[in-house]
Structure formats: structure tokens, C-alpha cells
Amino acid sequence: MPDIEIRNLTKVYEESGNRIVAVDDVDLTIEDDEFVTLVGPSGCGKTTTLRCVAGLNKPTSGTITFGDRDVTEKPVQERNIALLFQDIALYPHMSVLENMAYGLKISGFSREERVARVEEAAELLQITDQLEKMPADLSGGQQQRVALGRSLVRDPEVFLFDEPMSDLDAKLKAELRPVIEKVTDEIGCPTLYVTHDQEEAMTMSDRVAVINDGKLEQVAPPKEIYDEPESQFVSQFIGQPSTQFFDGNVRAVNGTAELAVGSYDYEFARDGLEGWAGDDVRVGLRPQYIRVNDDPAAGIPATHLLDEPLGDATHSFFDTEFGEIVVVTDPDFEGNGEQYGLVFQDEYIQLFDADSGVRIA
Amino acid sequence: MSQSEPPGGVFGLSYDGETRVIEALKLISTAIIVLVGAWPIYWMTQLAFTEYEAVEDSVTAFPTPDIFTLGNFTVLTQPEMYTYMFNTVVVAIGTIVTVVLVSLLAGYGLARLEFPQKENFARILLVGYLFSPIVIGIPLYQIWQNIGLLGTRFGLIIALSAISMPFAVWLMWKYIMTIPEAHEEAAWVDGASRWRGFRDVIIPQCRPAIIAAALFAFALAWNDFTFAQILLPQTDTTTFAPGILRAMGQAQFLPDAYLMAISLAMTLPPLLFAYFMQSYLLKGFQVRAL
Known part of the structure; x- marks a missing residue:
């Protein structure tokens, strides 16, 4: 399995003559099997970074490689990634089973194999009895489990999360965190998790990357980030209540x-x-x-x-x-x-x- | 309002009195609307079921058993009537298919792709509404004559699609914008191409808007008179609305009751179509609740 290497990633938006630097020369390596959280305030460029890795945005400069495969110019369809969206983005007109099997259908798996793999994933996520329902009939937590299952069945090379739990309440978040860790362990690929919630960052990550104003401030294991912040911003951002x-x-x-x-x-x-x-x-x-x-x-x-x-x-x-x-x-x-x-x-x-x-x- | 003021509303009546007046006005206005809308349909229906001699001789209000008949509908078995109906159905279906296909693609492009002058393009589209069919019809006659589309059902389908298009494209554009982009992005992540994502994720979610656009196009094509009269000059290819007019002008024997029978037969499909699709139609105009 490969790692993710982000080198000198820069993304500049041109908006009515203004140059907005969303991501400024970011370097980050995520090892195989490693869970890295990109955390920062809203508008700091964390989601843009993730969308560049996903292939949904095109970087202005810099390279992104998965293992020895340079994917900088590859479209999202050819990157073999899984991505959990902030608004979950289940297909509302398909049942839970069809939602989870859609990626397999596109890859050309037979119906029996699709059902078998979905059922296997559903068991791990404890949603076996929801497979025939429509997404609108599920609670927010269950919908997020289905979205996880959609990624799980495809066995992706890289797993990306774009603030997947920001619309859920605190109790549900705490309940889902172990599920996410279980799924990422099961797949065993490099994981990039974007959030503004420092609690999520601290509890789930192998390493935390704090980003502010498009620049990486510090990348370190959660405890080190907390105990030895390298900048005033990191010290203030991580920890609740924050540093005085x-x-x-x-x-x-x-x-x-x-x-x-x-x-x-x-x-x-x-x-x-x-x-x-x-x-x-x-x-x-x-x-x-x-x-x-x-x-x-x-x-x-x-x-x-x-x-x-x-x-x-x-x-x-x-x-x-x-x-x-x-x-x-x-x-x-x-x-x-x-x-x-x-x-x-x-x-x-x-x-x-x-x-x-x-x-x- | 202070306590000393006399109770009363708009008409200086007591609140109870005012409520009664407003209820009465509501009933009266409803009755007027129903009368204006439903009376012609009733009149057409009752005449269609009355023996034509009775209609010619006196004014009848209801087909009582002694003058009731289904015989008027035999006029529909005449070969040219059959041709008119067939042409109308072909043109209506052709217009629906064209409008739905083009508006889906155009609406998607407006909603999801960036191109220069996008907003202006959409505005100019609406300008198409400012011209009545008769204004466009004459130039179209000449153009169609030059390129050989005159007198063809295909030519009429194009003309009718063109005037349905502004509404359909706007509807589709605004509707697709309410579908979160993440749905499509999720499909791309799953490996779907842009076209496949459009087909599997966008189109199924657009069903209410597709039905609304189809209904609109159907109503326009089915009831069209002007374009058909101008662009289908020969009797054997024309549609129903100009067909009746020609039948009235040419036939020595076409009593009112027969005309009404034909009219009823042609009014029923859109009525039924609209009735069964109305729940979808309402959804099509609604902004989706997310």
C-alpha cells in the first residue's frame, strides 16, 4: 500500500482581480496506515488541500503522489480514493444497499459479489437491518455509517474525510469516532481527516497537522501538539478551554x-x-x-x-x-x-x- | 387601538358581520371562476352527447334520455380526423422528448459549468418569450420552405420546442442548482464519469422537474394552432387544431354536435394528463426541501 506525499502544494484563486492564496506551499507526508488530521479554523485552506488530494480541485503548483504514482494531473475517477463529505451526500433516490454498491457497480462487479461485499461491510458497521431503507429514513449517525460503508466496500488506496461529523451532535460524534477508527484500520490505507474540531483531531489521529491561513503551523502526534506547541496559534487552537x-x-x-x-x-x-x-x-x-x-x-x-x-x-x-x-x-x-x-x-x-x-x- | 373606539373592520361592520361578508365574497368569486372555467367544458360535453338534430333545432342544456346519443363520435372514424389526431400525438411526443432532453443538458450546463456571459445567455433565452408565435411564424415559414422542413411534423416539433424551451431550461437550471454538488462528486469518487454521474445521480433526482417541463411542453404542443396552421399547410400532415377549422370550412355537412364531439375527444387527454401529474407538477415548481 502506498503513502500520500504532498509537495509544495499551492492553490491560488483569482476572484475579480484579487489573488486569494488558499493553500500556501504545504508539505505533508502521510504514511501507509497512518491517520493524519488536518485541523484549523474555517477558511484556513484545509478543505482546499483535501480537495486537491482528492482531485476535485486542481492545484496551482506542487505535486501529489500516492506511493510511486504521480496523481497531480489525474482526475478524481482515476485516483481510487474514498471521500466522506460534510453533507454526507448519499444518493437520495437509491436504497442503502444501492448506495453502498454503486462504486462496485461502476467497477463492473457482478450483482452477487456486490451484495456479498455490501453485507460484509454492513455487518461491521451494524447497519445490516437498514439495507433496504432509503437514506431519508435514516438518522444522521446511520447515514454517516452508510457513507463509511460506501467507502469500505471499495477498498480504496487513500481515505479522505471532509468534516464528516460537523453536523452531528456531540454524543453522536463520540459514538461514531470509534467506528471511523475501526473502518480506517480495516482498510489500512493512509487517511487524511479534515476538521475544525480539535477534539476529533486529538482523539483519532496518529499525527495532527495544524493549518492556519494556508500554511502548516505544526505536524506532530496529538500529545506533542498539546504539550509542545511550536507557535502561539497552535497553543491557542488546541486544547479546551484554550491557552491563556x-x-x-x-x-x-x-x-x-x-x-x-x-x-x-x-x-x-x-x-x-x-x-x-x-x-x-x-x-x-x-x-x-x-x-x-x-x-x-x-x-x-x-x-x-x-x-x-x-x-x-x-x-x-x-x-x-x-x-x-x-x-x-x-x-x-x-x-x-x-x-x-x-x-x-x-x-x-x-x-x-x-x-x-x-x-x- | 383604544377601548373607546367602536369595534369594526374594513367596512365599518362588527367583526362577525365582516367575517360573514368576506365569506360570502369568497364564495361568489369562487363561483365566478368556476363558472368561467367550467361552463365551456360543460357546454361542450353536453352538446357532444346530444343528437345533432336536437342541437340544430333548439337550445338544449342537458342530454336527456330521449335526445342522448353516442353517435356524434362516429365523426372521429373519418380518415382525415384520424390523420389529424395521429399528427397531433406525434408532434406532442416529439416536442416533449426534444424539450426534456435539451433542457436537461442546457440546465445542467448552466448549473454546473462556468462559461463566459452565462447569466446574459440565460437572460436572452427569456427574450424568446416576448415574441408571439405569429411573429416568429412568418419568417419560419420562409426558412422552413428553403430548407425543406415546411409541411413536415419535424419542422413543427422544432418550432414548438423552441417556444417551450426558455421556461424548461430555466426550470431545469434552478432545479439542478438545488441538488448538492457533493452528490455528483461522490459519484466521481466512486469512479463514475461526468456523464455517468449526470445520468445516475442528477437525472433521477430531476424527475419532478422533468415531469413539469414535459407537461408544459405537452400543453403547448397539443393546443398549438398558430404554428401548425402556418407550418403545416397541407391537410394530410396538419394537426388537430387547424384541422378542425379546415373541416369546418370545407365540409358541407358538419353539425355543431359533431364538432363538440371532436373537441371533447381532443380535450380529454390533456385534462387527464394534467390531473394525474399535478402532484409531480407542484413538486417541480417547489424548491427542494433538504
Whole structure:
């Protein structure tokens, strides 16, 4: 089985004289059997990238190869891919069985073989009793299973997903995630999954590729993306509630760095800050690594705004000189609108270049 | 509105009184519409079933048993009537097939392909509606005469298709636009060619629009008089509507009751066609609920 290699992929749209760069020089390799998620905000170019891989859009420049086969100029019909669409796109005038068998019919399989393969796939997806129904009679989750089955029976070379679960509710998503993983394991081909939902990205992927404004920001396994973001954007985009940011200044660097955040100085040991003395930085910290102290003088002064109790933890909102800050607090915490001091857990501090957003330390 | 104002609506009546007046007006207006629409059909029907001598002698309102007859319909067995009907059916079917095929392809092209001046092309299409058949008919007569289409059913089919086309193409264009592009893309991913995807995925979903376009083309072709009169000058190839007129002019013996029998026979097919297709027709004009 082949891998997917995307080299220098660029896609430019010309719209009434304006050049819009949707995808900007993207390089990405997806190994055989690997599940890579392309995640980013809406309009970042992730769907365009996927459509170029699928052959539905033609790249402006760059190449796409499946194994040793250059498919850049090949039409979608000749790429032997499977693609799950955002709006599911089952054929409404065909039964579930016909929907799943359509690709096999085009490839010229006999009727017996088509039915046999569809039934096999239906069993894996637990939709055997739905085969005679029409797509409109199925629930959203079942429709998505049928769409998965349509791909499964064809045994594609490459599996692509275009935000397939964005119209489903959170519970259904959680239910379908293992099904998708089961199907992709069963087929065992390189998988590119596009989503704006970082939870989907984190839970299903072997590697996560974060894309912003047409450029890849970072490609790494989910845990690494979360723990060691390479840019302010990645840190902010991955994780819920997202990383909180403060304006800071690196005071002095001699072994330990001294960091000023507002009027508060933090001293902590960190390599890689040489040469940054006197420079402005962005200080990022995940909300669970901020402590709330009853004494406003103990940290960054903050006025409590409200609590969102979730049962296992509480998200507390504070107003500070850096804007609204979210902190994950104890489930029993009740702020009551009083004054507090926010204290950082030094070892989890992430520092970013104030201008470029690139990770410093 | 304050409490002190007298109750009342448009006519200064109490609300109850106003409701009664409006109900009465609704009934009256419905009655007028039914009368205007249904009376001619009733009159034609009753005359068709009445003995022709009785029709000639006095005004009859209902074919009572003593004057009831089916004998008027024997006029349909005359050879030229048979020819007219056959021609009308051929022209109607030919027009339907042409209109449906061309509008499907044109509608798909407008909905899915990009080409220069697309919007203007569609607008110009509608300009075709501004000309009545008589205006186009005379030039067409000369052109058809030059290229040998004059007096052929094929020539009439082309002319009738041309005037049905603007509506059919617009209908198909707007209808195909409501079908998500992802349906076709899914077919391509499954390995289908563009043509195969159009055939397997788009056309089956267009069924309501196809029926609406077919019905429209049928009504136009079946009831056409002007084009047929101009473009089919010989009696043996003409269709029904000009055929009757010629029969009236030429025959020494053609009583009103016979004419009505012929008219009824030619009115029934479109009535039945429209009645059984109306549910599809409504769907054709609806934007699909997704």
C-alpha cells in the first residue's frame, strides 16, 4: 500500500482581480496506515488541500503522489480514493444497499459479489437491518455509517474525510469516532481527516497537522501538539478551554530568566532565552496551570466574573489587565465576584515571540 | 387601538358581520371562476352527447334520455380526423422528448459549468418569450420552405420546442442548482464519469422537474394552432387544431354536435394528463426541501 506525499502544494484563486492564496506551499507526508488530521479554523485552506488530494480541485503548483504514482494531473475517477463529505451526500433516490454498491457497480462487479461485499461491510458497521431503507429514513449517525460503508466496500488506496461529523451532535460524534477508527484500520490505507474540531483531531489521529491561513503551523502526534506547541496559534487552537495569554518582558538572562508580566516578576530556569533580554514576549499558560490565590497581591490581580461548574472541574472567568482570563478551578470553587491573585505554575509557561508568534521557550 | 373606539373592520361592520361578508365574497368569486372555467367544458360535453338534430333545432342544456346519443363520435372514424389526431400525438411526443432532453443538458450546463456571459445567455433565452408565435411564424415559414422542413411534423416539433424551451431550461437550471454538488462528486469518487454521474445521480433526482417541463411542453404542443396552421399547410400532415377549422370550412355537412364531439375527444387527454401529474407538477415548481 502506498503513502500520500504532498509537495509544495499551492492553490491560488483569482476572484475579480484579487489573488486569494488558499493553500500556501504545504508539505505533508502521510504514511501507509497512518491517520493524519488536518485541523484549523474555517477558511484556513484545509478543505482546499483535501480537495486537491482528492482531485476535485486542481492545484496551482506542487505535486501529489500516492506511493510511486504521480496523481497531480489525474482526475478524481482515476485516483481510487474514498471521500466522506460534510453533507454526507448519499444518493437520495437509491436504497442503502444501492448506495453502498454503486462504486462496485461502476467497477463492473457482478450483482452477487456486490451484495456479498455490501453485507460484509454492513455487518461491521451494524447497519445490516437498514439495507433496504432509503437514506431519508435514516438518522444522521446511520447515514454517516452508510457513507463509511460506501467507502469500505471499495477498498480504496487513500481515505479522505471532509468534516464528516460537523453536523452531528456531540454524543453522536463520540459514538461514531470509534467506528471511523475501526473502518480506517480495516482498510489500512493512509487517511487524511479534515476538521475544525480539535477534539476529533486529538482523539483519532496518529499525527495532527495544524493549518492556519494556508500554511502548516505544526505536524506532530496529538500529545506533542498539546504539550509542545511550536507557535502561539497552535497553543491557542488546541486544547479546551484554550491557552491563556499575557504580555510579558524578559528582564535578565543569566542562568535563570526573569520574566515580568505586568507588574509581577517571575523567576524561572529555562534554556533558550539567551539573547532575548529586554524583549517583549507573549506568555502562554494552559488554564489548568493557573492557580487562584485569595490574596490579590500574591499574583496578577483579578476580579472574579463568573463560574461555569462542570461537575469534575469549574471554569472560572476573571477580569485582569490582560483581558478576560479563564482558569480551571476546583469543582467546589465559588468566586462570588471578589478580588484574587492569579499565580502561574512556572514549569508549564510557554513563551512566544510577541511579533511572529513563534515559540521561544 | 383604544377601548373607546367602536369595534369594526374594513367596512365599518362588527367583526362577525365582516367575517360573514368576506365569506360570502369568497364564495361568489369562487363561483365566478368556476363558472368561467367550467361552463365551456360543460357546454361542450353536453352538446357532444346530444343528437345533432336536437342541437340544430333548439337550445338544449342537458342530454336527456330521449335526445342522448353516442353517435356524434362516429365523426372521429373519418380518415382525415384520424390523420389529424395521429399528427397531433406525434408532434406532442416529439416536442416533449426534444424539450426534456435539451433542457436537461442546457440546465445542467448552466448549473454546473462556468462559461463566459452565462447569466446574459440565460437572460436572452427569456427574450424568446416576448415574441408571439405569429411573429416568429412568418419568417419560419420562409426558412422552413428553403430548407425543406415546411409541411413536415419535424419542422413543427422544432418550432414548438423552441417556444417551450426558455421556461424548461430555466426550470431545469434552478432545479439542478438545488441538488448538492457533493452528490455528483461522490459519484466521481466512486469512479463514475461526468456523464455517468449526470445520468445516475442528477437525472433521477430531476424527475419532478422533468415531469413539469414535459407537461408544459405537452400543453403547448397539443393546443398549438398558430404554428401548425402556418407550418403545416397541407391537410394530410396538419394537426388537430387547424384541422378542425379546415373541416369546418370545407365540409358541407358538419353539425355543431359533431364538432363538440371532436373537441371533447381532443380535450380529454390533456385534462387527464394534467390531473394525474399535478402532484409531480407542484413538486417541480417547489424548491427542494433538504
